[in-house]
Amino acid sequence: MIEPRHAAPLLALALAPLMTGIINRTKAFFAGRQGPPLLQAYFDLWKLLRKGAVYSRATTWVFRAGPMVGVATGAAALLIVPLGGEPALLAFPGDILLLAGLLALARFFIIAAALDTGSAFEGMGASREAQFSALAEPALLLSLAALARLTGGLSLSDLFRDITPAAWVENGPALALAAAALVIVFLAENARIPVDDPNTHLELTMIHEVMVLDHGGPDFAYVLYGAALKLWVLGALVIGVLVPWRGPNPWANLAAVVAGLFVLSVAVGVVESCMARLRLLRVPQLLTVAGVFAALAIILLRR
Amino acid sequence: MSAWIDGVLVTLILTNLAVLGSSRLNACIRIIALQGVVLGLLPILVGEGAPTIRMTLLTAATMGLKGAVFPWLLLRALRVAGIRREVEPFIGYNWSVLAGLLSLAASVWLGGRLPMPETARSSLVGPVALFMIFCGLFVIVSRRKAITQILGYIIMENGAYAFGVVLLEEIPVLVELGILMDAFVAVFVMGVAIYHIQREFDHVDVDQLDTLKG
Numbered sequence: 001m002i003e004p005r006h007a008a009p010l011l012a013l014a015l016a017p018l019m020t021g022i023i024n025r026t027k028a029f030f031a032g033r034q035g036p037p038l039l040q041a042y043f044d045l046w047k048l049l050r051k052g053a054v055y056s057r058a059t060t061w062v063f064r065a066g067p068m069v070g071v072a073t074g075a076a077a078l079l080i081v082p083l084g085g086e087p088a089l090l091a092f093p094g095d096i097l098l099l100a101g102l103l104a105l106a107r108f109f110i111i112a113a114a115l116d117t118g119s120a121f122e123g124m125g126a127s128r129e130a131q132f133s134a135l136a137e138p139a140l141l142l143s144l145a146a147l148a149r150l151t152g153g154l155s156l157s158d159l160f161r162d163i164t165p166a167a168w169v170e171n172g173p174a175l176a177l178a179a180a181a182l183v184i185v186f187l188a189e190n191a192r193i194p195v196d197d198p199n200t201h202l203e204l205t206m207i208h209e210v211m212v213l214d215h216g217g218p219d220f221a222y223v224l225y226g227a228a229l230k231l232w233v234l235g236a237l238v239i240g241v242l243v244p245w246r247g248p249n250p251w252a253n254l255a256a257v258v259a260g261l262f263v264l265s266v267a268v269g270v271v272e273s274c275m276a277r278l279r280l281l282r283v284p285q286l287l288t289v290a291g292v293f294a295a296l297a298i299i300l301l302r303r
Numbered sequence: 304m305s306a307w308i309d310g311v312l313v314t315l316i317l318t319n320l321a322v323l324g325s326s327r328l329n330a331c332i333r334i335i336a337l338q339g340v341v342l343g344l345l346p347i348l349v350g351e352g353a354p355t356i357r358m359t360l361l362t363a364a365t366m367g368l369k370g371a372v373f374p375w376l377l378l379r380a381l382r383v384a385g386i387r388r389e390v391e392p393f394i395g396y397n398w399s400v401l402a403g404l405l406s407l408a409a410s411v412w413l414g415g416r417l418p419m420p421e422t423a424r425s426s427l428v429g430p431v432a433l434f435m436i437f438c439g440l441f442v443i444v445s446r447r448k449a450i451t452q453i454l455g456y457i458i459m460e461n462g463a464y465a466f467g468v469v470l471l472e473e474i475p476v477l478v479e480l481g482i483l484m485d486a487f488v489a490v491f492v493m494g495v496a497i498y499h500i501q502r503e504f505d506h507v508d509v510d511q512l513d514t515l516k517g
Contacts, residue, residue, distance in 0.1 A: 169306065170306075172306050172309070172310070173306070173309045173310050173313040177313070284397060285324065285396060285397055288324075288397050288400055288401070289324070289400070292320060292400055292401075292404055295404055296313070296316060296317075296404075296407070299407060299408060299411055300309070300313065300427070302411065
């Protein structure tokens with residue numbers, strides 16, 4: 001019999017690109033445009049997958065491995081991230097670190113692939129990505145540590161099972177701080193607006209889009225799909241903290257979390273419509289703030 | 304009730320960190336005004352039972368003075384003396400915030416070792432009071448302009464006030480009014496002093512005071 005915890009990763013694989021579509025539709029709505037169809041991300045993936053790939057003679061296997069590792073780590077992360085209070089498909093003490101490790105592995109390979117092209121422009125993006133993710137990772141780990149401290153679980157499944165409305169009543173400020181840190185990490189890691197603008201393809205301040213300029217065809221499809229999976233995984237962490245309702249019906253819980261992810265996408269679209277990107281020099285400050293929020297949550301819980 | 308106290312204390316911590324991380328004097332002054340208002344709520348939340356009329360009046364006076372009069376005085380000093388609006392720290396904003404976080408950890412450690420009276424509702428009030436005093440000191444020593452010294456002084460005063468809330472069941476009105484009056488006069492006098500420093504030397508850079516010859 002199929003259970004919600006089996007369905008969750010499949011659902012994620014199927015619905016992750018939809019989040020991008022919702023974000024773009026929200027931005028179009030705010031700009032007074034009609035915008036691309038909700039399923040545009042799927043159309044793009046389909047179009048790219050049918051194309052052939054062109055590889056520069058300067059590149060090596062690292063360049064081809066980058067996008068595949070991105071998708072593989074994203075899919076692996078889906079197995080350990082729980083949705084809706086049910087345990088994930090794989091759960092063991094310490095999978096918090098595995099999640100951070102998977103994200104780091106994907107990032108490392110994307111950066112290595114960007115450097116492998118030998119393009120100065122991509123090197124710039126890679127250096128920025130390395131710098132900002134070095135600051136975002138402590139914030140992610142600290143906020144997960146705060147949640148682990150609160151719930152006493154060392155596995156993501158235990159952790160998110162124990163974040164209930166009762167926990168919010170008891171430790172509201174600490175949970176709110178950890179959630180705020182996670183939201184900042186979510187925006188930074190997915191190259192969304194206060195940190196990086198996904199619309200500007202050829203600007204000198206770009207981060208993520210710069211690194212993947214030389215990928216084409218199926219490789220670029222993998223890059224896009226890997227980014228969508230990452231959006232889903234980190235979004236699931238945020239929603240796991242912010243939507244603590246656990247009803248008796250696990251399917252309803254799963255549906256609530258998926259709905260929460262779509263609401264989160266709308267929120268990202270609203271943020272992108274209302275804010276400008278931060279100056280590049282201010283981004284480390286934003287990420288430090290995220291780390292400080294998480295550290296503060298731990299200090300509040302230490303007493 | 305405890306969640307409310309925690310919320311207020313977290314807000315106090317965040318306002319301090321915001322002052323450390325902010326690069327604009329205007330923003331710092333407004334954040335400290337907010338801190339004063341939030342701090343005014345603390346005695347009512349910590350106190351037992353319903354607030355008395357006396358307490359309400361004192362709270363209103365504190366909030367009015369720290370939330371409205373101080374920022375008005377400081378913003379006026381800023382405008383009249385024509386001080387540039389950057390903070391100009393000796394220690395960068397990121398490092399300042401990290402130093403603040405370290406001093407918070409130190410205060411939590413210290414607060415855990417200090418014997419606190421039984422009246423303290425939340426075990427975090429003591430550490431936060433200590434943290435505010437440390438923060439005030441840090442702002443005084445790590446910033447270049449004379450006006451930030453006033454800001455550091457106000458933060459320290461707020462910390463001392465928070466400490467009083469923990470230690471005493473109820474502060475006598477006379478003492479409380481005396482402290483408020485002192486703080487008011489101090490801010491007033493320092494505002495005037497800054498105006499004169501600015502007019503005399505064309506800057507309020509305290510780092511250059513040691514080149515003065517007697």
